[in-house]
Amino acid sequence: MKSNTIKDIKEALKTVVTLDDPFIQQLELDERKGVQKLLQNWYKEQENIKVQHEKFNEMMKYENKLAGQGFEYIVGIDEVGRGPLAGPVVAAAVILPKGFKLLGINDSKQLSEKKREEYYHYIVENAISVGIGLITAEEIDQLNIYEATKKAMLEAITNLSIRPDYCLIDAMKLNIPYPQQSIIKGDALSVSIAAASIVAKVTRDNLMKKYSITYPEYKFEQHMGYGTKEHLLAIKKYGPCPIHRKTFAPIKNS
Structure with a gap:
């Protein structure tokens, strides 16, 4: 074993996934400090993976229960962008396939x-279907943010x-022709809703980055339209732009 370099052992550990692997037992007997450090880091990584598996399984409880009742196309629905002073509110609906797994x-x-970004691409590539809904700042002003x-x-x-x-929906009930369940903090409790949360967030952030090119003085790419100190100062200096929500304070008071 000692003929193996630390670098060789580090590479070999990437392929080991069980605690009872003979290679791990051999490393336990290797007295080199570098080897023992690698081993301890490997143990920590395995514990983290175990926790992530447990968390994922817990977050699948709604989907598993519904699948057991015969539902096949279970959609998670969430939105982002209710609080910002600028930009759209974006919702995503995501149907994941049976056996979907994404730890973390x-x-x-x-x-x-x-x-x-990493999870977004994995979800979009592996989902059965993804739907996006986008309501502009102008529509938000017309409807109010709840209706939007x-x-x-x-x-x-x-x-x-x-x-x-x-439909599994984050904290909302909708007038739809499908059975539904509203789950408070659903984006942390359901895999499907969490997936929708990620898709909606990345979709909206990418839109705000594009808006930042059109309206560079507001630096939307930094705060995504939320009311940061810098954003408020920019509004005070330049006034609102076309994607600002005119019914939101402090813009409506200016």
Whole structure:
């Protein structure tokens, strides 16, 4: 074993996935500090993977229960962008295939931008169907944000390529011809809703980055339209632009 370099062992550990692997038992006997450090890091990684498996299985409880009742196309629905001063509210509806697995999936707000992008591409590539609903700032001003959010969700469902059997919705109830369940904090409790949360968030963030090119003085790519100090100062200096929500304070008071 000692003839193996630390680099060789590090590479070999990438293929080991069980605690009772003979290779792990051999490493336990290797007294080199570098080897023992690699081994301890491997143990930590395996524990983290175990926790992620448990979390994923817990988040599948709604989907598994519905699948057991005979529902096949279970759609998760969520939105992002209710709070910003600018830009649209975006909803996503996602139907995941049986056997879908994505360890680490969570409410999009709990993930780094890099992870969201990574998960977004995996979800879109593997989902049975993805629908997007987008309501502009102008429509939000006409409807109010609550009604605009519902409209975005309905639009997302309509834009699915397959009619769902059952809808899992984050904290909302909709007037739809499908059975549904509203789940408070559903984006942290249901894999399908978490997937919709990620798709909606990345979709909206990408739109805001494009808007930042058209309206560079507001730096939308940094705050995505939320009321940060820098954003408020820009509004005060330049006034609102076409994608600002005119019924939202402090814009409506200016």
